[in-house]
Amino acid sequence: MTPASSPAGPDHSRQELMVIEAARDLRDGDIVFVGTGLPMLATTLAQRTHAPNVVMVIESGVIAPQVRPTPISVSDPKVMHRAVKLGTLREVLGCLLQRGMIDVGFLGGAQIDRFANINSTVVGRGSTQRRLPGSGGANDMASHCRRLLIITHHERRRFPERCDYVTSPGFLDGPGGRERAGLSPDFAVTVVTDLAVLENDPQTCALRIAALMPGVTVEEVLAATGFRPEVAPEVRTVAPPTPDQLRLLRDELDPERVYLKAEESATTSRR
Amino acid sequence: MTPASSPAGPDHSRQELMVIEAARDLRDGDIVFVGTGLPMLATTLAQRTHAPNVVMVIESGVIAPQVRPTPISVSDPKVMHRAVKLGTLREVLGCLLQRGMIDVGFLGGAQIDRFANINSTVVGRGSTQRRLPGSGGANDMASHCRRLLIITHHERRRFPERCDYVTSPGFLDGPGGRERAGLSPDFAVTVVTDLAVLENDPQTCALRIAALMPGVTVEEVLAATGFRPEVAPEVRTVAPPTPDQLRLLRDELDPERVYLKAEESATTSRR
Amino acid sequence: MMSETRQRTRDKVLTAAEAVARYVRPGAVLGMGGQNIGRCPMALTHEIIRQRIGRLTVVGCNLSIGMDQLVAAGLVRRTESGSGNLERFGVTFCWRRAIENGSLEVEDYSHLAMVSRFLAGEMGAPFMPTRSLLGSDLLPATGEAGKAVVIEDPWNPGQRVALVPALQPEVSIVHVQRADPSGNIIIEGFATHEPEMIRASHHVIISCEELVSTEEIRAHPERTTIPFLYVDAVVVQPYGAYPTSTYGHYDYDAAHVAAYQEAAREGSPAVDEYLRRYVWGCATFDEYLALAAGSERLIALRRAMEEML
């Protein structure tokens, strides 16, 4: 069942491959709602490779910028460089996102559960409770985007059976959950981790293993996942980076290694 | 009961005095929602005389312009001259008017009834029905201004007991009518005509005769009014114009006699 | 869904004939830009008349000379608006006649109620609350959800508030000062209901006085009124709002507006003759401009605007 896999060589890190794999998921012409961090690296990488017409939209009111390396905030002047419009949060979250004009949104979160619900508000209960930044635009993205892309480190505690708090709706309680809540059912989720790519099963809505990072086994993924994901009928292995992808990422998109040095914490890659 | 009155001399027309009397009703600092025609002449006259800090707001999105003579439309470039902001209809009708920030609104209409309801939509019934321009911003002004000012020609058919169609709410069916409908009761109406000044009775809400144009009797007003207005306890006579007011009006505000030549029809002075 | 097929190419420059043929279909809900005698999308309106695209529902805040000419041409089934008039130049006479003789359906709102409907449309919200309409005959007597409904404010029991339904025109036509080939647009001066209407629409055709480069747009991103994402077609048409004015470019032509109004007031056959002569008789809007105004008059209107600012 486990496909042939090549071990990750010393020529790239798993983190780099996560960004590259997420970039591959963007189609030319997609209108992408993105924050900073690894999602922005993935989006700019897509623009510089197979998807030059990807349009970036950033919550603070920035539309179609030509981002300069390497912004660390949605209000960083680097994300505003040569935008076609600098507007308002309402124009972006209301008139584009809720209006139904965004194809893909990038999200992060401290917890992602079986049905792709996301928690960025509070983890734990009672005295061990840890407060997180809250929704920001995340709930809005999950409510109104047609596709969600999540880049995250693969750890058991990040993938519980059920989130402690649902900040952003995935498929809620499963098939029909979104319609019952009043949300559009035209929705799909892809989670790219350092171990695998998870996607929602179109029938059950649950996240399942769709691809493995080179050298990773299904068993390793299951061991690092708090719920037990199904395995897609044809699990592929994530293709290795091309030299061009690596060069762009390292030399042009994050030359100072602001994000590529180490995996980000959930709070900073989240928007 | 009828106060002493001096006949209108040849030195000014009744139309001019209507404009001047309406101007007197504006207080310094008032934020005034105004269209073109006689209301705009009255507002600019107030600005040039006793109320220099009157702020004009115009539906098409114009805020605090220094109007050039003589605009004939709310979209006329002459109303936009040196505005502090040229914005949108939403900003003006929503964020100023409905937000409760407008002190005075100028309205016109084909019919004004006993309770100061106004019709600018359709007059008559069945085959004699005559279609008018509709509400425009009039319903919004009547719904959200604290004071309404109406300048109109005094004719029986213009002052029916009840409007054929209530485009803009005055006091609706009388005391408590606005609250019952969901509107603010903080509301007053003044109607300046070529014969008299009508104001709502604070108790009954009905329009009553508050002042007479020079040389006009209460009987003349009653004869020209479709409903029977009460007469206020102390009816004053409208003061004659000062030479300065007349000069400003004739030489600076409407030098081409676009509006001052003849009384306007209801449809054109209406906004 | 309509919005799925929005134009995503970066060069959207088309002729008026191409743009109208591609995006305005018979029976469409057509959003109209402009107000009274300001920035009415006349070049695009003439093209719709030239192509005789009918059964339209025309929507806007103030509907003016453009809507009246569409009615005169027999292309309008229904209007939804806050008003129909040209202020000092009178009402929209063909519209009035069509309502009075029963050949046109009309749904009356206030201007704020119409803007609120476009606001709901652009926000992807199903309706918008307003305290306009309450108590007036603009509010339907029945509680059925149609033109508007009244509910109780959940936060202030006993307080009534009206809800008006979202309006998303199938296609809107708007004349602006500047646009780039990809459809980034700059509206100078007053903007009426256009930003909300444009963003609410499934398709948008823009005509503009000047085509500017995308470089120029990116150099001043805070001046862009509407980003290219909402726009399907850009038609370059100087004087495209004539005989109405375009702020910063030219004044309205009172004589020609009055000439149309005279024909419109008279009705058939005067107004048919107007359309035959000035619309169907002209292969392009430039032909119309030459016939109706001529270059001297057009230059004078430009000077009049310059003097005014």
Next chain:
Amino acid sequence: MMSETRQRTRDKVLTAAEAVARYVRPGAVLGMGGQNIGRCPMALTHEIIRQRIGRLTVVGCNLSIGMDQLVAAGLVRRTESGSGNLERFGVTFCWRRAIENGSLEVEDYSHLAMVSRFLAGEMGAPFMPTRSLLGSDLLPATGEAGKAVVIEDPWNPGQRVALVPALQPEVSIVHVQRADPSGNIIIEGFATHEPEMIRASHHVIISCEELVSTEEIRAHPERTTIPFLYVDAVVVQPYGAYPTSTYGHYDYDAAHVAAYQEAAREGSPAVDEYLRRYVWGCATFDEYLALAAGSERLIALRRAMEEML
């Protein structure tokens, strides 16, 4: 009513100390401009801390370093927002600690839900519909009108929609690029939730990089973001958003943001020491700028912005 007493004079220029003393009262609902590390109203925030005006309810979309310092100073009773964080620099640590130890009430919304509340506030509407929140734990479980309610869309029976209540802050503080003495303001670059929040507020204090003349405002009326009618006080304070950035003027100071975050993460006594040194220890914001940055650093931040654009 608050809105009745809006400042109507034409010269609204005050010092930060005067403006805050006049318009921010203990217990107020305080609207915060800015986002993350962009254009946070730091000069006005420091002044509130200096005057120790407490029991505040702080509202905004993203609440950031300004809110966190108010919390650190013990002046905040409650927040209503979409998030509290500084992105790459971490969360708002004092806020987090105060929530975790129960000393701060918090009402969580999404950013769109907060903007929708300000939109309702600026429109004079009692609430705003949204399809955000639905299905999530941000939506309260009970149907009671508080944080939000769910109703059925009257035009699409069976379709649920959330209503969020209007929010009209008693006073908002916003730092902008330019303003004139009467309070016409120009926001350059991104504007986040500020236009809606400003127009929704009963009182507004603006700090600005540059004071411009009303003549200059009137020369380009389409560039005015907010007309003077909404503004009560104008405080001229160059670098008034430091250590956050002001688009077109200067970049953020990563070192100083990080220094605050280190103190904030540590909590007492480090963060008290920060406030003592940089806020209570400085009579004015200019003193703080000299102490925290110095003119060379400030010039370097200005250059960094110039290079970026």
